[in-house]
C-alpha cells in the first residue's frame with residue numbers, strides 16, 4: 001500500500017492545482033454557508049495564485065446553501081425541489097466567492113458544467129480552451145455541476161463533484177487534485193462508526209480493499225461520501241495527477257499539502273500515464289454498448305493486443321461503427337473501453353468468428369480487429 005517515494009518526490013513540480021471543496025466544509029451544522037470558512041479558503045487559493053500556481057476551484061454547496069436560505073433542514077425528496085434549491089443556493093454561493101476574492105484583487109468566473117461537456121468531444125475540447133483562457137488571464141474558475149438543469153433521467157448528470165473534479169483534472173491536465181472534506185482523509189474503516197479506525201497517509205495501489213474501506217454513506221449534506229473520492233483517485237492517478245483527501249476544517253491544509261507536509265491521505269500518481277485522450281475515452285464519454293469477451297480475449301487486451309471478433313461472446317446495445325463501448329469479462333467486470341470498428345448489427349453476426357472469415361460472413365471487412373488496441377483503454 002505504501003509507496004517507496006516520499007511526499008517530497010511525489011509532489012514535486014506541481015503547477016496546476018484543482019481544489020474541490022465539499023458541502024460539509026462549506027456549510028455549518030444548521031446548513032447555512034460558513035462564511036468564516038469560505039474566507040479562509042479564498043485566502044489560501046489567492047495566496048497560491050500569487051505564488052504562481054494555476055488554481056481551479058470545484059465547489060459544492062449550492063443545494064446546501066439553498067437549504068440554508070429557505071430554512072429547510074432535510075434534503076428534499078423530489079428532484080425538482082433539489083434543482084430549485086441548487087439554483088437559489090448557487091447564486092448566493094457565487095456572490096460570496098466574488099466578494100471575498102475581490103478583497104484579494106482576484107477575479108473569478110463561474111462554470112456550471114454537465115456530463116455533456118465531457119461526453120461530447122467537441123464540447124470537451126471547447127471547454128478545455130475556455131479553462132485555459134481563464135488560467136492565462138489569472139482568473140479563478142469556480143466549477144459546479146449545473147444541478148438546476150441536469151437529472152439522471154436526462155443522462156447528462158455527472159452526479160457528484162468528486163467525480164467532476166477528477167474529470168476537470170483531466171480536462172486541464174492538473175498536477176494535483178486536493179479534495180477537502182469533513183474528515184481528515186481515508187481511514188481503514190468509517191471513523192464515524194468505528195472508534196479504532198486509523199488514518200491512512202499514503203495509498204499506492206487502489207485495490208478492492210481500499211474501496212471496501214469507504215462506507216457508502218457520507219455526511220448529512222454531502223452527496224458522494226468517501227467512495228466517490230476513492231474513485232476520483234483511481235481516475236486521476238492514471239493521468240499522472242496525485243490526489244490528497246484532507247480536512248477542510250482548517251483551510252491552511254491547502255498550502256500545507258502543496259508544501260508537501262504530511263496532511264491527509266495522498267493517492268500516488270501512477271508512473272505509467274495514460275494519454276488525456278484515453279482518459280476521456282474511459283471516463284468522459286457515454287458508452288453506447290457492451291461487449292462481453294472470453295478469457296483469451298481479456299488476456300490479449302491486457303497484453304496490448306487488439307480485440308478480435310473470435311473472442312466476443314455477446315453484445316448489448318444498438319450502435320454505429322465508431323461508437324464508444326464498454327468491454328466486460330465473463331463475470332461482468334468492465335475490462336476496457338474502446339472505439340468500435342464495427343456496428344452492433346455487424347458484431348452480432350461476426351462474434352465468435354475468426355478474423356479471416358469476417359468477409360465471408362459480412363461480404364466485406366473494415367479491419368481484422370473489432371477494436372484496435374490504439375483505441376482501447378484498459379480499465380483495471
Ligand SMILES: Nc1ncnc2c1ncn2[C@@H]1O[C@H](COP(=O)(O)OP(=O)(O)O)[C@@H](O)[C@H]1O
Nearest residue numbers: 022023024181187189213215218219222225226
Ligand atoms: N473509510 C472512511 N474514511 C473516512 N471517511 C469515511 C470512510 N467511510 C465513510 N466515510 C464518510 O465519508 C464522509 C465524507 O464524504 P461526504 O459526506 O460526501 O463529504 P463531502 O461533502 O466533503 O464530499 C465522512 O464524513 C465519513 O462519514
Ligand SMILES: N[C@@H](CCC(=O)OP(=O)(O)O)C(=O)O
Nearest residue numbers: 023061062063160161223224
Ligand atoms: N452540485 C452539488 C454538490 C454535489 C456534491 O458532490 O456534493 P459534495 O459531496 O458535498 O461534494 C451542490 O452544489 O450542492
